[in-house]
Amino acid sequence: MIEVSELTKRYGDVAAVRNVSFRCEPGTVTGFLGPNGAGKSTTMRMICGLTPPTSGSAAVLGVPYRRIANPGRHVGVLLDAAAQHSGRTGRETLALSAQVLGVDRERAGRMLREVGLPPAAARRRVGGYSLGMRQRLGIALALLGDPRVLILDEPANGLDPEGIHWMRTLLRGFADRGGTVLLSSHLLREVEAVADRFVVISGGRIVAQGDKGELLTTSGGTFVRGLDPGALETALAEAGLAARRCGPDAFTVEADAEAVGRAAAKAGAVLLELRSAGEGGLEELFLSLTAEPKENAR
Numbered sequence: 001m002i003e004v005s006e007l008t009k010r011y012g013d014v015a016a017v018r019n020v021s022f023r024c025e026p027g028t029v030t031g032f033l034g035p036n037g038a039g040k041s042t043t044m045r046m047i048c049g050l051t052p053p054t055s056g057s058a059a060v061l062g063v064p065y066r067r068i069a070n071p072g073r074h075v076g077v078l079l080d081a082a083a084q085h086s087g088r089t090g091r092e093t094l095a096l097s098a099q100v101l102g103v104d105r106e107r108a109g110r111m112l113r114e115v116g117l118p119p120a121a122a123r124r125r126v127g128g129y130s131l132g133m134r135q136r137l138g139i140a141l142a143l144l145g146d147p148r149v150l151i152l153d154e155p156a157n158g159l160d161p162e163g164i165h166w167m168r169t170l171l172r173g174f175a176d177r178g179g180t181v182l183l184s185s186h187l188l189r190e191v192e193a194v195a196d197r198f199v200v201i202s203g204g205r206i207v208a209q210g211d212k213g214e215l216l217t218t219s220g221g222t223f224v225r226g227l228d229p230g231a232l233e234t235a236l237a238e239a240g241l242a243a244r245r246c247g248p249d250a251f252t253v254e255a256d257a258e259a260v261g262r263a264a265a266k267a268g269a270v271l272l273e274l275r276s277a278g279e280g281g282l283e284e285l286f287l288s289l290t291a292e293p294k295e296n297a298r
């Protein structure tokens, strides 16, 4: 269980995270989504006690992360795969962590095999690893202590399609056995495939959260694309319909398709597409939720 309560982080004038609250329950994968600079990493670092919040709090398994004794036995964390010591081999990296965590070396070897780092790769120095191999090593480190909670920042970065599939299966299995997963990713299709819940953040603020089914089916409204997006935008505004841009020529509109079609017809705006907004999946929902200008609060 992860509980984030009104977390705020300011860097000088910049509010990186503003009043963010959410919960991640055992048995679920929560996808943490947002555009670059939205505040995902800052939030995850605050959850893991690496960045002190300006205000608010976070608890993992009921207590602040820093109060967990031998945290690696309870919480697996992967925040930056590039942060591993480049002069050590993969095997040495895991063996050292196993010692710190009090885990037997046999498990370290098993984890390396489980994440797809065969003995030849494990004997090489981490400095020579590809990003995908570093991610695999990072996952092995996160899983080493047999934790109940996983907090992973962009773990699929650099993984090949087989690796992405493997990661999805691994996280699903972990949650299905009762584990709690918080996962940030830019790979929306992957998150959509594995997550039960989403938390969407933009400009430091949560713009949506909820169960996958609920969010995708009740995102509601109408998706519309126009040949002349400017003319379409004006037509929608003149009809008093609230619209958000979600692509170069696309909008989601808080109205049914008939109202949108009539508004466009009245203005003579040519439509290229008109349908229910829920059908476009997570990518469309994400773009519509995060499309607004992201100003930094002062």
Ligand SMILES: Nc1ncnc2c1ncn2[C@@H]1O[C@H](COP(=O)(O)OP(=O)(O)OP(=O)(O)O)[C@@H](O)[C@H]1O
Residues within 6 Å of the ligand: 011, 014, 015, 016, 034, 035, 036, 037, 038, 039, 040, 041, 042, 043
């Ligand atoms: N140490 C820092 N000092 C100053 N500003 C920071 C610091 N860390 C993050 N920020 C700022 O806080 C905001 C949120 O950054 P953060 O890295 O949390 O976003 P993110 O959602 O993880 O982005 P990305 O998807 O690009 O990794 C950004 O405007 C960033 O520039």
